[in-house]
Amino acid sequence: MKHQALVDGKAGDHELLLGNEAAVRGALEAGIGVAASYPGTPSSEIGDVFSVVAKASGVYFEYSANEKVALEVAAASAASGVRSFTFMKHVGLNVASDSFMTTAYIGTRAGFVVLSADDPSTHSSQNEQDNRYYARLANVPMLEPSNPQETKDYMVEAFDISEKLELPVLLRTTTRVAHMRGDVVFGDRRPVVRKGVFEKDPPRFVPVPANSSKMHVKLLGKLGEARHLSEMTSLNRIVDVGAGGRAGIVTVGSAFNYVVDALEELGLSARVFKIGFSYPLPLDRIREFAAGVDELLVVEELEPLMELDIKADFLSHGTRTPVRGKEELLVPRVHELNVDVVAKALANHFGVPLHVPASGRVEPWSSPLPSRPPVLCPGCPHRGSYLAVRRAIRELGIPEPVFASDIGCYTLGMAAPFSAADYLLSMGSSVGTAGGFEVATDRQVFSFIGDSTFFHAGLSALASAIHNKHRFVLTILDNRTTAMTGHQPNPSMLTDAVGDPAPAISIEAVAKAMGVPFVKVINPYRVVEATEAYKEAAKVDGVAVIVSKQVCSLLLDRAKRAKGIWQTFQVDRGVCSGCLICVREAACPAIFVSEGKAEINEELCDGCSVCSQICPVHAIGVKK
Amino acid sequence: MSSLNVFVAGVGGQGIITGASIIARAAIAAGVGAVMSEVHGMAQRGGSVVCDLRLGDVHSPMIPEGEADLIIGFEPVETVRSLTRANHRTVVITEVRPNIPVSVSLGGIAYPAVEGLLAYLRSQVAAVYAIPAAAIAEEIGLPQAANVVLLGAAMGTGLIPLELETIRETLSRSIPAQALEANFRALQEGFEVTRKV
Numbered sequence: 025m026k027h028q029a030l031v032d033g034k035a036g037d038h039e040l041l042l043g044n045e046a047a048v049r050g051a052l053e054a055g056i057g058v059a060a061s062y063p064g065t066p067s068s069e070i071g072d073v074f075s076v077v078a079k080a081s082g083v084y085f086e087y088s089a090n091e092k093v094a095l096e097v098a099a100a101s102a103a104s105g106v107r108s109f110t111f112m113k114h115v116g117l118n119v120a121s122d123s124f125m126t127t128a129y130i131g132t133r134a135g136f137v138v139l140s141a142d143d144p145s146t147h148s149s150q151n152e153q154d155n156r157y158y159a160r161l162a163n164v165p166m167l168e169p170s171n172p173q174e175t176k177d178y179m180v181e182a183f184d185i186s187e188k189l190e191l192p193v194l195l196r197t198t199t200r201v202a203h204m205r206g207d208v209v210f211g212d213r214r215p216v217v218r219k220g221v222f223e224k225d226p227p228r229f230v231p232v233p234a235n236s237s238k239m240h241v242k243l244l245g246k247l248g249e250a251r252h253l254s255e256m257t258s259l260n261r262i263v264d265v266g267a268g269g270r271a272g273i274v275t276v277g278s279a280f281n282y283v284v285d286a287l288e289e290l291g292l293s294a295r296v297f298k299i300g301f302s303y304p305l306p307l308d309r310i311r312e313f314a315a316g317v318d319e320l321l322v323v324e325e326l327e328p329l330m331e332l333d334i335k336a337d338f339l340s341h342g343t344r345t346p347v348r349g350k351e352e353l354l355v356p357r358v359h360e361l362n363v364d365v366v367a368k369a370l371a372n373h374f375g376v377p378l379h380v381p382a383s384g385r386v387e388p389w390s391s392p393l394p395s396r397p398p399v400l401c402p403g404c405p406h407r408g409s410y411l412a413v414r415r416a417i418r419e420l421g422i423p424e425p426v427f428a429s430d431i432g433c434y435t436l437g438m439a440a441p442f443s444a445a446d447y448l449l450s451m452g453s454s455v456g457t458a459g460g461f462e463v464a465t466d467r468q469v470f471s472f473i474g475d476s477t478f479f480h481a482g483l484s485a486l487a488s489a490i491h492n493k494h495r496f497v498l499t500i501l502d503n504r505t506t507a508m509t510g511h512q513p514n515p516s517m518l519t520d521a522v523g524d525p526a527p528a529i530s531i532e533a534v535a536k537a538m539g540v541p542f543v544k545v546i547n548p549y550r551v552v553e554a555t556e557a558y559k560e561a562a563k564v565d566g567v568a569v570i571v572s573k574q575v576c577s578l579l580l581d582r583a584k585r586a587k588g589i590w591q592t593f594q595v596d597r598g599v600c601s602g603c604l605i606c607v608r609e610a611a612c613p614a615i616f617v618s619e620g621k622a623e624i625n626e627e628l629c630d631g632c633s634v635c636s637q638i639c640p641v642h643a644i645g646v647k648k
Numbered sequence: 649m650s651s652l653n654v655f656v657a658g659v660g661g662q663g664i665i666t667g668a669s670i671i672a673r674a675a676i677a678a679g680v681g682a683v684m685s686e687v688h689g690m691a692q693r694g695g696s697v698v699c700d701l702r703l704g705d706v707h708s709p710m711i712p713e714g715e716a717d718l719i720i721g722f723e724p725v726e727t728v729r730s731l732t733r734a735n736h737r738t739v740v741i742t743e744v745r746p747n748i749p750v751s752v753s754l755g756g757i758a759y760p761a762v763e764g765l766l767a768y769l770r771s772q773v774a775a776v777y778a779i780p781a782a783a784i785a786e787e788i789g790l791p792q793a794a795n796v797v798l799l800g801a802a803m804g805t806g807l808i809p810l811e812l813e814t815i816r817e818t819l820s821r822s823i824p825a826q827a828l829e830a831n832f833r834a835l836q837e838g839f840e841v842t843r844k845v
Binding site for chain 2 (some may be wrong): 038040042066068069147148170171200203204205206207238279280281284285289291362363364367380384385386387388389391392393394395396397398399402440441483510607608611612613615616625627
């Protein structure tokens, strides 16, 4: 079994682990019984690993329909005395936040840890919000590891703290911690407790107004205890770099890595207060630390949260040590940090020159290089859907419509030639925003949502659209998986998170049952039929739902290769007229232009046949 | 800071992370510190993918600008793109076969001549090993082992402080038995290319 070591590893064993893999080992060492999630980069590999190891390690694991449901499953399980873990990407916590806020009020019995994987620099997200605000908003303790080893260790700490305070604990990572791979030394695994007892206690667990006002008072008391733990813990520690001395830096998470490397690169010495338990901050210890240094530089990614807390604390205590950071723009407030950015901040702060490589920098390539943004894969079924929509619009002479898009691989339809993503907010927003565009403009609206995203947040939006008599064409791109995050299952599939058989919910049946007046299932690989379906749908006075059903080509290719069924297409150069309709309309990575005519890269071609169907002179056929 | 910085660049799906992980795993097995930074998610859909690998005593998993000791490029344009991490002492290994991005087919910027790309690389860094890794892997009969050919070439430079045998052991722990012999051949062929040069 893949990841066997995470299950069987003994204390003292070493493994090279991704931060996300280390989080799973940490959860297993903490003896969790239940884990639940909805996939989202940069947290997705945590679920991928649980899918493989959950059964073997005696843990219950599920992919819930969305992050809110996942958090609720874990919260109730923890309230029943079973250590429980939920994890999500930063914007996933927005979805879960309604219940998350209340879990702080009602607390927990067994350890309850919520991992938020933030994405500074928006490597794979719609924003780079700083979820450290959530610890402050909800009044819950927060830990922030710097590397895979700490990710594992802090998981165990987080469960202990949670149980001690009877509060959820937020464990916040970022892309560069979640997707950092490094050596991890294991600890012992605590036995799994899979079943507990839910002891009823309505004044504690039912936040009706009479109870909730009291809960808030109790919560602030617990936060005081958390502050005490933060003052005592070794997760907050002082690291002397070089000779230490009277230069002080406070830093946290991945910024700590950059600070240490940048100091060494610049040949500087400093006393570094490494924060691991980052909310509440150990302000007494920071004040004490500041007394021994001339100035304090705060290096943290995104918002100046520690910086402002420290400044406010120093002000109220009359601490005179100057605190520098983002307010004077020494450290940027946008995007992730790295050694180069931190070295620049340190060089400015300390008034020393920047380090230049001994042999000098290279000259950049003189002209622009062709860009290589992510694209729809060869054979991607979304290509056929978008192509058919564009053809239907053209054939019906519909004035350029508004395309409401959603979160998934299909957002890549934003690029030419499809240009089919005009507006995007969040998971499920294609359905709600389609209604808004329809109400506020005279343009026709086409919206696109994936199968997993539909179950995540599209269902209630669709009910709303039907009831409010909106008129738009909704395509549910049913590629039988949650593709973008790495092919996790969703409620329309026949297997669950751990590979057991599960009831599959039919999307078309759901749409019909909700009263959608026009529901049609298409195969996006059949260009003419798909185009005709869109032409019909565009005339419907109401919500028209097209379920575009075709398994993700990455999965299909794997299956075809395993069965030895493989065909590719080729261009007959004698027949090809050089019109390049295939290139312009399909924009497939496997098709390129050679001496004015189309050519197919056999290595990339997946045999979907869409290009062969749109060739006006029938120059594309199966390669013999 | 005694470290070796290896920057790996290419196109999603080329086995970049797998290749770099093998070096990292072998390093850990040999008692050499290793950290990596990887790209996961949407960028993998045919987009540019990079992986930073640092051996030795460092904290940051990302290589600072201009600090790569060795660059392994899986695609010529991607190799050139990664040169912001290079300095004049950097050693570059690059696949020679282009992977034409869709932006080029759709009439964007033309794909530069590979000879021109190689000439530019040679004018900037200490050594450039241009290797037909994909062709070598195809000849072996395992096209997906181009990354292992490049891995062998990286070992052939002598820059990576590990024994070839350690890499072979690591491969044998992570690759199915039936594909092992072909992978060993890919490793050896790559190794011979740079060792001969």
